[in-house]
Amino acid sequence: MNDGPGMSLIVRMVSRWLLGFVFVYGLGVALFGHLTPGGGFVGGVVVACALVMSILAFGGKQGPGAFLARAVTTLDAAGALMFLALALFGYVAGCFFTNWIARGEPATFGSTWFVILMNVAILVKVGAGAFAGFLAIVAFGHILDAEEGRP
């Protein structure tokens, strides 16, 4: 049943249905991290898992994983820079890392946009970082295969 790159038709079909849910779940865990268990790191790992699933199911030429694989270093650096910028903007309020964004109503979404923005930055950083780790291991496997003459 294996026609084309990636895994069999069944796996690709199931992955196509699941991918969106996993993505949204990761985003949700990160965005609601200031209210519920979770946060940027956990959300980032879930998003990275979705990307890994995409690569496993569709191969390295198509799908969202393959699309983002090219930009993974840039995204990783951008997430870290966003976090650093948020900390640096704290100087507006007088101190490194100070919350300078007005706080909202407690226990509702958006009670603190500062933490939400930080969680988004961590989501991008961790998602890209964990995915980059996976890609590096895959690439290393290919190099070893080539060196030892395996197909």
Place this chain on the structure above:
Amino acid sequence: MVHLAPLFVAIPLGAAFLSLLVKAVAPRVAGILSVAAAAALLFLAVVALLGVDSGATAAGGWGAVSEGGVVFLGGIVVVLDGLSRLFLITVAVVASAVVVYGVKYMAPYTGKPLYHSLLWLMIAGMNGVVISGDLFNLYVFLEIGGIASYSLVAFGTKGEEVEASFKYLVLGCVASAAILIAIALTYSATGALNMADVAAAVAAGKVPDAALFFVSALFLAGFGLKAAMMPFHAWLPDAHPSAPAPISAMLSGLLIKTLGIYAIVRIFFSVLGVGWHAQVLLLAFGSISMVGGVFLALGQDDFKRLLAYHSISQMGFVFVALGVNTTLGLVAGLFHAVNHALFKSALFLSSGSLERITGTRKLSEMGGLVRRAPMTSLATIGAALSISGIPPFNGFWSKLLIIVALVSGGHHAVAGIAGLTALMTLMSFIKVQRKALFGALPERLAGVREVSAVMFVPVLALALLCLATGILWPLGLSDLLDRAAAAAGSVGDYMGLVTGGR
């Protein structure tokens, strides 16, 4: 100024991530970005050095928090005092020279943005260790600096480099584990991670002697491994020569000092207090490092490996000076640590230049280079005179101070060993000069030329600084060192500094 202290970590981190960001668009910009960040860091370090206000600031503007009548500091505490100033300016000066040198030296390598990124992550780690006010953040920054350096040692990706990196990684992880266990035990014994609170708990006698003894042993082993103290030195002679020359200069010049010496001084002198056991161990291991390092260096033909063994030997000088446990010993040890940062980074950079010129690191295959590469040779000679302890270079003063401190502390045998080691160091560097710089020029090297100005100017600047600190030390520099030693040497002052705002 104190509230700007987090910038010492933020600027290097920004440079590290921006280098990665420009990787896709314009890889050449990474070099310019690096130099700009180095200039900013140097400026900030000079401003911090000129300022006299010491104090602590908590990231996020958390000040003191009161709970149930107990007042404690919230947030991530950042401390700027005499000791951190001394190390911040040393890191900034050496890192600037290395960054400028690296722009040209790294030209043949691929993946330059990655090199810049890792280099700046390493600097962020070192600065973070120096300004951190609590034990756990010190550990986190130590790991940032450490992991960046493991990768940088393997940057050439040749077999021996990867092997050296792996060895360094394994031993570095053992050290980190020891440090983490020590931090965990300290936390369980005192209920605090903030170094000032830990110091207060230890001073109040809340920590049992057995726990203090065990924690001290773990800290000494962990940081001693990071500083390449002799029984824990095995990684250094492989790791330091394997890295590209600018990284060797960073590792040998700065990393073993900020992650090793600074942490030992801060934790033993400002927090836990130097017990007799720590004193004996510092004196004993320091003596072994001095003699062992220099004897291993004498037989080396590989220039960079020779320098790496000398790093172990010179760190031994710092350890015995700290082991005296007097203000004079502390001043002498800190002075020698700063001097070693200057001359050893100059020597490692010039070893890189000589390798680029001659295509070899073997001293026996060099010769007569003083005529073909006058500027690099001049810088090498200056730094070599400094490490051998020839007056008026800075190495002479700090070694003299160390021997005076040892004699006045009553450790005559160790003082004798230090004198002998200084002599052996001189012999070793006479050999280097004779083999590499003077003598007959081998036929193979008849057509070689001096490296470009971008490469010899930073090395010359470092060599000149060796001379300048040697001459200026009696004039004004001693004040800086005295302030650093005073800041480090008094447990009460450090507590007052951090908790003064309560």
